[in-house]
Each structure stands twice: as structure tokens, then as C-alpha cells.
Amino acid sequence: MAVSLDMAQDKLLKTVQPLAAEEVALADCWRRVLAGEIVADTDFPPFDRSPLDGYALIAADVAEASPQQPVVLEVVDDIPAGNVPRVAVRPGTAAKIMTGAPVPEGATGVVRREDVREEEGRATVFAGAGVDNNLCRRGEEIAAGEKVITAGTVVNAGVMGLLALLGVARPRVYKQPRVALLATGSEVADIEAPLKPGAIRNSNSYMLAAQVRDAGAEPVLFGIARDEIAAIITRLSDAADCDLIVTTGGVSAGDYDLVADVYREMGIDVLFDRVGIKPGMPVLAGLKAGKLYIGLSGNPAAASVAFEQIVRPVLLKMGGRREWWRPRAKALLTAPFTKPSGATRFVWAACRPVNGGLTVEPLPLQGNGMLKSAVTANAMIVIPAGSPPLAAGSVVEVCLLADL
Ligand SMILES: Nc1nc2c(c(=O)[nH]1)N[C@H]1C(S)=C(S)[C@@H](COP(=O)(O)OP(=O)(O)OC[C@H]3O[C@@H](n4cnc5c(N)ncnc54)[C@H](O)[C@@H]3O)O[C@H]1N2
Numbered sequence: 001m002a003v004s005l006d007m008a009q010d011k012l013l014k015t016v017q018p019l020a021a022e023e024v025a026l027a028d029c030w031r032r033v034l035a036g037e038i039v040a041d042t043d044f045p046p047f048d049r050s051p052l053d054g055y056a057l058i059a060a061d062v063a064e065a066s067p068q069q070p071v072v073l074e075v076v077d078d079i080p081a082g083n084v085p086r087v088a089v090r091p092g093t094a095a096k097i098m099t100g101a102p103v104p105e106g107a108t109g110v111v112r113r114e115d116v117r118e119e120e121g122r123a124t125v126f127a128g129a130g131v132d133n134n135l136c137r138r139g140e141e142i143a144a145g146e147k148v149i150t151a152g153t154v155v156n157a158g159v160m161g162l163l164a165l166l167g168v169a170r171p172r173v174y175k176q177p178r179v180a181l182l183a184t185g186s187e188v189a190d191i192e193a194p195l196k197p198g199a200i201r202n203s204n205s206y207m208l209a210a211q212v213r214d215a216g217a218e219p220v221l222f223g224i225a226r227d228e229i230a231a232i233i234t235r236l237s238d239a240a241d242c243d244l245i246v247t248t249g250g251v252s253a254g255d256y257d258l259v260a261d262v263y264r265e266m267g268i269d270v271l272f273d274r275v276g277i278k279p280g281m282p283v284l285a286g287l288k289a290g291k292l293y294i295g296l297s298g299n300p301a302a303a304s305v306a307f308e309q310i311v312r313p314v315l316l317k318m319g320g321r322r323e324w325w326r327p328r329a330k331a332l333l334t335a336p337f338t339k340p341s342g343a344t345r346f347v348w349a350a351c352r353p354v355n356g357g358l359t360v361e362p363l364p365l366q367g368n369g370m371l372k373s374a375v376t377a378n379a380m381i382v383i384p385a386g387s388p389p390l391a392a393g394s395v396v397e398v399c400l401l402a403d404l
């Protein structure tokens with residue numbers, strides 16, 4: 001059954017749910033997805049602290065202090081960061097304090113040490129301290145009990161820091177989908193073997209492994225199966241404990257395109273076998289015992305585009321993300337694009353910010369068996385089915401793949 005891209009995405013997303021959660025050491029959590037809300041168990045900062053190296057004092061004592069009219073205070077304590085104050089500050093006294101140290105009871109301000117001269121237990125203060133201006137208050141950023149990070153958040157550097165600050169040493173994150181990658185094709189050769197006549201190196205498995213990782217999942221390479229039903233079934237059976245099974249090749253009309261026969265023999269129910277996109281039209285999606293099998297085209301560009309548009313959202317959902325779609329934007333075409341298409345066409349492109357807007361250049365060499373343009377592409381132009389030839393300067397929709 002042939003389906004539109006929307007329908008294909010919808011059908012697949014309906015069949016999957018986020019995987020279970022697991023606890024993972026924080027250092028290994030970068031780019032993982034939080035499975036639960038993070039609630040602060042303490043205030044942050046955990047105590048009133050000094051933002052300066054200087055003297056904690058009563059701001060009113062030094063309100064009039066200036067280089068001409070300094071105020072002299074008795075120094076009653078010395079508080080390095082990590083220590084706790086031993087005495088309270090009272091009128092006429094100050095405590096030497098370092099950045100990050102707890103502010104003593106009674107103090108209402110800190111004067112930086114550049115504005116103070118200390119001699120024999122006495123501090124001569126040459127400047128005032130705005131009340132509270134130079135104290136960091138307990139809980140001013142985070143209050144105990146506050147919901148700080150929502151479930152579904154992807155752990156970036158900021159989240160890593162915040163979790164560490166809150167003492168969440170082993171956050172609960174969604175398990176990463178394990179994705180079996182099997183290349184099919186009697187002509188497909190291992191990349192380490194000498195290339196025989198008629199053979200083609202297995203680029204698909206490596207390309208897709210990177211796309212799998214980029215979707216927050218873990219690729220498991222199952223090598224290459226010849227175009228023989230039994231050989232493919234054997235490899236797919238080995239892959240049965242993976243969360244999603246992706247094959248490439250053997251899904252079109254050829255005598256040796258056998259993946260549909262494999263699905264039949266294995267009792268995998270076909271959801272659809274073609275999607276209205278170019279490249280990437282042949283996609284054999286099937287379901288058996290709740291597990292998705294996806295047969296992508298053997299043509300590298302076709303496999304890559306179909307993966308981006310159809311498989312990636314599924315992996316993001318399984319990995320616990322709440323957002324599955326690449327950002328889209330409008331951009332000005334810098335060169336004409338005239339290739340007609342009866343299906344939605346995706347064109348690898350270079351998108352650039354220019355004068356507050358975006359321009360997009362279709363990259364050369366975009367055959368369905370080609371890959372070179374994917375090296376520099378940071379976007380794909382999305383050309384609707386039946387579009388007329390597009391002149392340079394036309395406004396087109398782009399799907400952004402990377403930072404611009
Ligand atoms: N009569 C028809 N022929 C074809 C049709 C069609 O509708 N009718 N569709 C064409 C389209 S569109 C595509 S896309 C391809 C899909 O081909 P398959 O999925 O059956 O893939 P294969 O035939 O096995 O291989 C196609 C091509 O890709 C190369 N290949 C295969 N695996 C790899 C790999 N792991 N790494 C690199 N390259 C690989 C293979 O050598 C072939 O050149 O079918 C059209 N034909």
C-alpha cells in the first residue's frame with residue numbers, strides 16, 4: 001500500500017511508545033532524555049553567600065563611607081569559602097569574607113576588599129554597600145520543592161550542571177532504542193574487503209548508524225545478508241532483541257528484492273510499502289508482536305532521506321522526546337530548481353543566514369544513489385508534489401538538519 005509522508009509518520013508513531021526508564025551516572029547522561037520531573041530538594045544557593053572577596057558588615061554603618069570620610073570597623077571574623085561564620089556581625093564590626101562563603105548573621109552587605117584597608121584588626125572602609133545588593137540570598141535561584149526541569153528534557157550542558165548542583169547523581173533517563181541495521185544485497189561488500197567486480201561497498205549501514213545516534217538511539221550493526229530469503233531471515237532472527245529493525249535494499253521490483261517475501265515468511269504484517277517522497281519512495285514498514293520492521297531502499301540517498309523523515313521521529317518518540325520534528329523555515333532559493341516530481345521531493349541544500357533571513361542553495365549531484373551532497377548539507381529543501389519549476393529567488397520551505 002502506498003501512503004503519503006504524513007500518513008506514514010502517523011502510522012508508525014502510533015505503534016510506538018517511550019521505552020522504560022533507567023538510572024544512569026550523570027557523567028554519561030549527555031543527550032539522554034529525562035524520564036521524570038526534577039524537583040529541588042534544597043534551596044540554591046543553599047545559604048546566603050558573598051559574591052565578593054571583601055568585608056561583610058551592616059550596610060547602614062558604611063552608608064556615608066567615602067575616600068574622604070572612611071568608616072573604621074572592628075574585624076571580628078575571617079570566613080573563607082567552605083567555612084561557617086563563628087560570630088554575628090553587630091554595629092561597628094565587620095567580618096572578612098571570601099567569594100562564596102556564607103554571610104554571617106547580622107550582615108546586610110559586603111564591601112569589596114579593594115575599598116577597604118585592614119590593619120591590626122581594624123577595617124577602614126572607603127565605600128558604602130548597597131543593602132542586599134551584594135549578597136546572594138539563599139534560594140534566590142531555586143527554592144526547595146521547586147520543579148526545576150520537566151520530564152522529556154534533553155540533557156544538555158546546562159541540564160548537566162543543574163543536575164549536579166541539585167545532587168542528582170544518577171538521573172532516571174529513558175532507555176535508548178537499540179536499532180538493528182542490516183544491509184541486504186548480494187553485491188554489497190564489507191568495507192574492509194577488497195572490492196570485487198560488480199560489488200558496492202556497504203555505505204548504508206555506516207551512514208544510518210550515524211543517523212541512529214543523531215536520533216538519540218544506539219545502532220547495532222548486523223552486517224550484510226545476501227539476497228536470499230533464508231540468509232535475511234537468519235540475520236533478522238539474530239536481531240530480534242533490538243527495539244527496531246531496519247534493513248536496506250531489496251524493497252523494490254527486482255527479481256532479488258526479497259524483503260517483502262521475508263516479511264511474509266516471518267509473519268510480519270505490512271503497514272505500507274511505498275511513501276510519497278523522492279528520494280526514498282520504497283519503504284516496507286511492518287509490525288510483528290508490537291515490534292517495527294522498516295525496510296529502506298538500498299539507494300543511499302533514498303535510505304538517508306526516508307530515515308530522516310520516517311524513522312527518526314519514531315526513534316525520538318521511543319527515546320522519550322516530546323518533540324519529533326526538525327525545525328522548518330522559509331528561505332530564498334539561490335539557484336533555479338527545475339526537476340519535476342510527482343511526490344514530495346527532498347533536496348540536500350546549504351542554508352545560510354543573510355540579512356536577517358535565510359537563503360538556500362540546492363547542492364549538486366543529488367541522484368538517489370549518490371551521497372556527496374550530504375557532506376555539506378545543513379538542510380533539505382522540501383518541494384511539494386507537482387511543484388512547477390522554481391526560479392532563483394523563489395521562497396521555498398526548508399527542513400533544518402543542523403546548526404546554520
Ligand atoms: N522497476 C522498478 N525499478 C525500480 C523502482 C521501481 O519502482 N520499479 N524503484 C526504484 C527506486 S525509486 C529505488 S529507490 C530503488 C530501490 O531499490 P531497492 O530498495 O530494491 O534496493 P536494491 O535494489 O537492493 O539496491 C538499490 C541500489 O542501492 C545499492 N545498495 C544496496 N545496498 C547498499 C548498501 N548497503 N550500501 C550502498 N549501496 C547499496 C545497490 O547496489 C543498488 O545500486 O529501486 C529502483 N528500481
Ligand code: MOO
Binds near residue numbers: 297301369
Ligand atoms: O524513490 Mo527512489 O527511493 O528514487 O530513490
Ligand SMILES: [Mg+2]
Binds near residue numbers: 250251257
Ligand atoms: Mg532493488
